[in-house]
Amino acid sequence: MDRLKNPNNVQFNDLLKICIKYFGQPRIKGSHHIFKTPWEGDPRINIQKGGKMAKPYQVKIVIKAIKKLEENNE
Numbered sequence: 001m002d003r004l005k006n007p008n009n010v011q012f013n014d015l016l017k018i019c020i021k022y023f024g025q026p027r028i029k030g031s032h033h034i035f036k037t038p039w040e041g042d043p044r045i046n047i048q049k050g051g052k053m054a055k056p057y058q059v060k061i062v063i064k065a066i067k068k069l070e071e072n073n074e
Contacts, residue, residue, distance in 0.1 A: 007059035
């Protein structure tokens with residue numbers, strides 16, 4: 001998760017690898033990569049490639065989801 005410390009400086013491919021590590025393979029691939037999460041509500045993470053760098057708001061969503069996942073597994 002150290003790569004996610006600065007949401008403005010995360011490469012999309014790194015964010016994709018982190019999502020795969022924590023949430024498995026995306027359900028949809030293409031311009032959008034959609035990952036299922038194990039909780040109720042809106043159980044998905046949607047990231048999309050818009051160049052070499054990940055969109056900062058999407059990095060923040062992934063960080064929040066990983067923290068929630070880790071809290072649920074404690």
